[in-house]
Structure formats: C-alpha cells, structure tokens
Amino acid sequence: MATTWLSASEMRAWRNFIESVNIMTAAMESDLQPFGLTFGDYEVLVRLSEAEDLRMRMCDLANVLQLSPSGLTRRLDGLVSTGLVERVANPSDRRVMFAALTSKGHAKLAEAAPDHVASVRKRFFKGLTRDQIQELGNVFETVRTNLSACPR
Amino acid sequence: MATTWLSASEMRAWRNFIESVNIMTAAMESDLQPFGLTFGDYEVLVRLSEAEDLRMRMCDLANVLQLSPSGLTRRLDGLVSTGLVERVANPSDRRVMFAALTSKGHAKLAEAAPDHVASVRKRFFKGLTRDQIQELGNVFETVRTNLSACPR
DNA sequence: CGACTATCCTTGCGGTCGCAACCTTCTTCT
DNA sequence: AGAAGAAGGTTGCGACCGCAAGGATAGTCG
Numbered sequence: 001m002a003t004t005w006l007s008a009s010e011m012r013a014w015r016n017f018i019e020s021v022n023i024m025t026a027a028m029e030s031d032l033q034p035f036g037l038t039f040g041d042y043e044v045l046v047r048l049s050e051a052e053d054l055r056m057r058m059c060d061l062a063n064v065l066q067l068s069p070s071g072l073t074r075r076l077d078g079l080v081s082t083g084l085v086e087r088v089a090n091p092s093d094r095r096v097m098f099a100a101l102t103s104k105g106h107a108k109l110a111e112a113a114p115d116h117v118a119s120v121r122k123r124f125f126k127g128l129t130r131d132q133i134q135e136l137g138n139v140f141e142t143v144r145t146n147l148s149a150c151p152r
Numbered sequence: 153m154a155t156t157w158l159s160a161s162e163m164r165a166w167r168n169f170i171e172s173v174n175i176m177t178a179a180m181e182s183d184l185q186p187f188g189l190t191f192g193d194y195e196v197l198v199r200l201s202e203a204e205d206l207r208m209r210m211c212d213l214a215n216v217l218q219l220s221p222s223g224l225t226r227r228l229d230g231l232v233s234t235g236l237v238e239r240v241a242n243p244s245d246r247r248v249m250f251a252a253l254t255s256k257g258h259a260k261l262a263e264a265a266p267d268h269v270a271s272v273r274k275r276f277f278k279g280l281t282r283d284q285i286q287e288l289g290n291v292f293e294t295v296r297t298n299l300s301a302c303p304r
Numbered sequence: 305c306g307a308c309t310a311t312c313c314t315t316g317c318g319g320t321c322g323c324a325a326c327c328t329t330c331t332t333c334t
Numbered sequence: 335a336g337a338a339g340a341a342g343g344t345t346g347c348g349a350c351c352g353c354a355a356g357g358a359t360a361g362t363c364g
Contacts, residue, residue: 004266010277013285016292017276021173022218023299040350059312066174071351073314078349095312095359114156122302124169125162127294133165135287140168142279147175150274192320211342223321225344230319247329247342 024123031119035112036082040065040075042116045084045109048101055088055100084108176275183271187264188234192217192227194268197236197261200253207240207252236260 006014029039037045043065048054062072076099079085084105088098101109125133158166181191189197195217200206214224228251231237236257242248253261277285 004269006269006272009282009285009289010272013289013292014272014276016289016296019218020292020295020299023296026218027299027302038350057312066171066178068352069313070315070353074350093312093360097313117156117158120158120162120166123299124166124295127298128291130161132287132291133161135284136291137161137164137168139280139284139288140165140172143172143276144168144175146279147172147179147275150179190320209342220322221343222323222345226320245330245342249343 027123028116028119031123032112032116035108035115037108037112040067041079041084042109042112044075044079044099045101045105048085048099049106049109053100054106055098057090058097058099061099079105179275180268180271183275184264184268187260187267189260189264192219193231193236194261194264196227196231196251197253197257200237200251201258201261205252206258207250209242210249210251213251231257 025039032039032042044061047061047064048056058072058076059069061067062069065072067075076085076087079099080087083102086100086102088100090096090098128136177191184191184194196213199213199216200208210224210228211221213219214221217224219227228237228239231251232239235254238252238254240250240252242250280288
C-alpha cells in the first residue's frame, strides 16, 4: 500500500478542519436557537425558498440535505407543526409529497437570515483574506465533486 | 449594519463547505462501520492513544471532543462495554474519573487506522494540491483559533 | 390486461446526544 | 472547623436520526 499515515501537512489540515467543524456547528446551532430553529430546519427553509414555486418533492429534498427518508419526514413534522412548511399532495403522482414553504415560513426565514449571515461571518470568514475565501470555494468544490463521484 | 448577505465568493465557499461536510461525515461514518466503530468512538480512541499514560479525565476529554458531560458518559458506556476503554478512579481527587485506553482498545485503533487514513485521503484530500492542503491548514487554524476566542 | 418491480413516504424501533436535576467530592472563606 | 460554593460525573427525559418493514402508487413487460 502507499503511505500508512498522514503527512504533517495533511495532519494539520485534517485536525484543524475537524475541530473547526465540531466547534462551529455547535456555535451556529446556538446562534439559531433564539429563532426557535435548528440548523437543519434553517437548511430546509433555505432550500425551499430557492426552489421553483417554493416547494420540493420530499425525496429531492432528502437528497440535497443528505438525509434519510425517515429523517426528513420527522424534520418536516416539526416544521409543519409550527406552520413554517406544509405538505402538499401531488395529483399527477400520488406517491409524491411536496414540502412547501408557507408565508409564515418565508417570514421566519427573512427574520432569521441576517443573524444567521452574521453568524457565518463571525464563526467562519472572520480573519480570512479575500484570496483565502476564494481558494476555499475552489477546494470544497473539488471535494464536493469528488465525493459525489465516489460510490459511498 | 454592514452587508446583509454573503458575497458571491463567500456564498460559494460556504455552500460547498457545508455540503462537503454533510456528505463526507456520512461517508466516513460508513467507512468505519466494518470495524464496529463510530466516528465519535474513533476520536475517543485517538485522543486517548495520544494522551499521557493513555488516559484522560472525563471533563478534559469532553472539552476536546466538544461533547456535553452526559454525552461523553454515554459514549464511554459503549466503549467500556466492548472493552476498548475502561474507567479508572483517581485516588487523589475522587470526583474525577479517568477514561483509559485498554490494550484491546489500542489494538482496535491500530486495526482501524490504516483504513481510516485511506478514507480521509479518498474523501477529503483526493484531487487537492500540496499548496491547497497547506493553505487549508492555515485557514482552519485561523478559524479554530477564532472560534476558541469567541464566547460562543 | 395482469403480475412484477420500482419509487415514494411513513411508522416502529433502537442508538446517540443535550439539558436540567442530582449526588459526591474538593476548595474557599470566615 | 464549618458553611457556602465550585467542579466532576451520572441519570431521567425529550429531541433527532438511521435502518428495516410496511403500504400505497406508478411504471414495465409478457
């Protein structure tokens, strides 16, 4: 086999990356708490707000959110119970359920978005140069593309 | 206030980053499954293997793993029941419990490590240049340091 | 048309984790 | 010394999620 361990440079990148992710997700979760939203909830609202007709099929939504079918069902249960999202049947394919953003959901997103953006800046981009941000985009586009190609 | 939304460059970096994290964690979790280990379990074993006398205080371990006290207690329950870690009392401060790596735990780590390293390379570093890896280390060191400074 | 398969969503179950409450032990302050 | 407070760890409870199974609908092929 090739090398059995990470190089010093790889190790440094990996450790700092993992720890950053751990701390950052926890911090951003608590930043969203005042709005009564989970980070996962917020992702749903964003995706729906960008979708055609403000709605998506459950399975497509599960795919982009990297969530299991049951996981999405439960996450939607919460959002539906608070009135931010509603389930809409599809007459042309009755297997399908749409998750649709309600006006209340749209308002909630508009309410939380500025704070969330500030949170991203504070937790992630703060202290990084323009070039570094640009390079981050390049790197994680490569990573994401590579991951999509891998069979899991 | 400053800008209310992310610049195009920030947006690209943020989206690719978040999606990469989502997909990658799921993929690496399943890579570890054949060894009967969670990614979280693996992190515990690594930390203990690097610690003085192969053991750490529970609260220190919870801190570095960004885990709540109860979360760590439960995670250790699993590792203790499989014999990879043992709880050791501290005579000099009887509030404290040590989590100690057993020889079986050490063996399990040695068994899983090569595959895990290969997994990291495949899911993360594949397709990145030396310079990009170096820069990733810089960027996430900045991020981690910045996060540690923030009050949460 | 009719059976077979694939797709989509939901439900039961188990595993993991955070929060709050609690107990124990150490430290501090008078 | 004695009381108040801090620190470390565990337990009850609820929330979230993945897996496997199930039920309904759509597509396919003889």
